[in-house]
Amino acid sequence: MGTTLVSWLGRTDLRAVAESHQVGLGPVAQALQTGRFDRLELLCDYGQDEVACYLAWIHDQFEAPVTPHHITLDSPTDFGAIYRHARQVVADTVESQQEGDNLAFHLSPGTPAMAAVWIILAKTRFPAELIESSIPGGVRTASIPFDIAADFLPDLLNHPDRELERLTAGLPPAAPEFSAIIHQSPAMQRAIARARRAAPRSIPVLIEGESGTGKELLARAIHQASPRRNRSFVTVNCGAIAPDLVESELFGHEKGAFTGAAARRAGYFEAAHTGTLFLDEIGELPKPAQVKLLRALQEGEVIRVGATSATSVDVRILAATNRTLVEEVAGGRFREDLFYRLAVAVIRLPPLREREGDTGLLLDRLLDQVNCESETEPGYTPKKLSVGARRLLIEHPWPGNVREMQNTLRRAAVWTPGPVVDTEDARDALLPRPRSKEGIEQDPILGQDIVQGVDLKAIIDRVERHYLERAIEVTAGNKSRAATLLGLGNATTLTNWLKKHGVQT
Numbered sequence: 206m207g208t209t210l211v212s213w214l215g216r217t218d219l220r221a222v223a224e225s226h227q228v229g230l231g232p233v234a235q236a237l238q239t240g241r242f243d244r245l246e247l248l249c250d251y252g253q254d255e256v257a258c259y260l261a262w263i264h265d266q267f268e269a270p271v272t273p274h275h276i277t278l279d280s281p282t283d284f285g286a287i288y289r290h291a292r293q294v295v296a297d298t299v300e301s302q303q304e305g306d307n308l309a310f311h312l313s314p315g316t317p318a319m320a321a322v323w324i325i326l327a328k329t330r331f332p333a334e335l336i337e338s339s340i341p342g343g344v345r346t347a348s349i350p351f352d353i354a355a356d357f358l359p360d361l362l363n364h365p366d367r368e369l370e371r372l373t374a375g376l377p378p379a380a381p382e383f384s385a386i387i388h389q390s391p392a393m394q395r396a397i398a399r400a401r402r403a404a405p406r407s408i409p410v411l412i413e414g415e416s417g418t419g420k421e422l423l424a425r426a427i428h429q430a431s432p433r434r435n436r437s438f439v440t441v442n443c444g445a446i447a448p449d450l451v452e453s454e455l456f457g458h459e460k461g462a463f464t465g466a467a468a469r470r471a472g473y474f475e476a477a478h479t480g481t482l483f484l485d486e487i488g489e490l491p492k493p494a495q496v497k498l499l500r501a502l503q504e505g506e507v508i509r510v511g512a513t514s515a516t517s518v519d520v521r522i523l524a525a526t527n528r529t530l531v532e533e534v535a536g537g538r539f540r541e542d543l544f545y546r547l548a549v550a551v552i553r554l555p556p557l558r559e560r561e562g563d564t565g566l567l568l569d570r571l572l573d574q575v576n577c578e579s580e581t582e583p584g585y586t587p588k589k590l591s592v593g594a595r596r597l598l599i600e601h602p603w604p605g606n607v608r609e610m611q612n613t614l615r616r617a618a619v620w621t622p623g624p625v626v627d628t629e630d631a632r633d634a635l636l637p638r639p640r641s642k643e644g645i646e647q648d649p650i651l652g653q654d655i656v657q658g659v660d661l662k663a664i665i666d667r668v669e670r671h672y673l674e675r676a677i678e679v680t681a682g683n684k685s686r687a688a689t690l691l692g693l694g695n696a697t698t699l700t701n702w703l704k705k706h707g708v709q710t
């Protein structure tokens with residue numbers, strides 16, 4: 206019997222070769238030093254030379270055999286690629302193990318996305334011990350206080366059809382709650398199949414997708430298909446609440462808790478008791494409120510602002526974001542522990558441009574809906590699209606997704622007097638694109654008043670510095686990967702940019 210440790214090679218491990226006086230042994234060698242692991246499978250996303258140096262260094266110190274796996278990731282936060290490589294290495298390892306052998310995954314080296322994948326694998330297909338290490342804490346088993354179900358992993362795999370078959374197998378034939386979601390593309394079928402599987406269970410669901418892709422519509426369908434369907438469905442737009450009011454809105458407040466708190470008031474959590482709470486724009490939640498939200502989810506209770514005791518709540522959480530939350534975690538803007546708590550089931554709604562075959566279907570069905578909505582209006586004639594109008598609308602890129610399409614058709618129906626929306630009517634309905642103009646006006650970079658004069662150099666400096674810092678942060682200081690992320694030719698070019706802006710690595 207023996208234990209195999211599987212781990213990514215991290216930046217600190219590589220630094221340990223030359224700078225162990227500063228960084229210690231690094232998490233991988235620290236784990237080997239315990240003598241608990243008989244073999245090491247090492248996933249390496251660094252240059253061959255750096256890795257060879259590290260392997261020689263490790264070989265000099267420890268007897269355990271080390272098998273390197275050279276892997277090229279386009280991005281260290283690419284969840285899908287990380288998942289596929291890690292799963293392959295683990296599957297091969299398990300196959301070569303003897304009966305009774307054990308498996309451990311190391312959470313500490315690498316990016317948060319890599320750690321997340323180890324947790325997912327250990328909690329689902331390949332039960333394994335999860336370890337973590339640090340200089341002050343030594344090597345210890347990480348206790349992960351929640352379960353992640355295999356069915357509800359993020360859409361990590363690139364085998365759509367097999368995945369779709371697996372997801373739809375055993376689903377009830379009809380799911381009327383989801384019928385309002387017009388779709389036929391395989392990408393949407395996959396998303397809906399996941400939602401149908403997740404719906405009956407009280408697990409949290411995180412819905413990711415661009416604005417107007419139907420996240421709220423899907424959240425309502427999940428609630429409708431759940432045992433809580435006859436209870437309340439409470440929607441909160443986390444981005445629309447003033448930061449200093451978030452806690453009292455979510456958790457309620459006592460009379461006199463702050464200026465303006467004239468009466469005791471229950472928050473959204475209590476309003477959703479026994480039902481579903483839909484936290485829209487969850488990525489906008491300020492960090493202090495994230496701490497409180499995590500506590501509420503873990504404890505199943507909330508404390509009103511100004512109260513001394515807690516109130517129990519039984520709430521199913523559905524959350525939505527138009528950001529990629531794991532990247533927000535990697536960038537330090539969203540708490541990792543809260544992410545794991547919310548991301549038990551992750552469903553990504555693709556933008557319209559990735560929904561093959563959906564545009565035409567949506568145009569027809571949404572126009573039918575517009576006709577239905579308007580049929581009682583005096584003098585309204587139901588509309589149809591001319592061939593040219595249909596072609597024009599099918600070719601439109603729909604940056605605002607289904608919402609933009611819906612509004613365009615509503616406008617076309619208002620402005621077209623007769624029964625046929627022709628190409629010109631459709632073009633007119635598309636033309637007023639107030640959202641993009643407003644978007645630019647509100648954009649701190651692009652929306653400055655040129656008439657007042659703008660400091661172009663300062664703006665460009667700010668953008669450069671911002672992205673340099675983020676690239677260094679998500680790659681944990683790996684310059685060649687940071688250069689790739691930024692589209693710069695090589696690490697030397699990046700180094701020059703870093704020097705110019707005084708960005709520390």
Ligand SMILES: Nc1ncnc2c1ncn2[C@@H]1O[C@H](COP(=O)(O)OP(=O)(O)OP(=O)(O)O)[C@@H](O)[C@H]1O
Nearest residue numbers: 385386387415416417418419420421422527607608
């Ligand atoms: N597949 C669909 N079939 C029918 N209607 C849809 C579909 N997707 C979205 N809609 C409609 O488009 C509009 C926008 O959808 P919804 O509000 O759910 O999007 P969202 O992703 O939550 O947007 P935001 O991120 O801006 O809040 C709604 O009126 C919704 O009913």
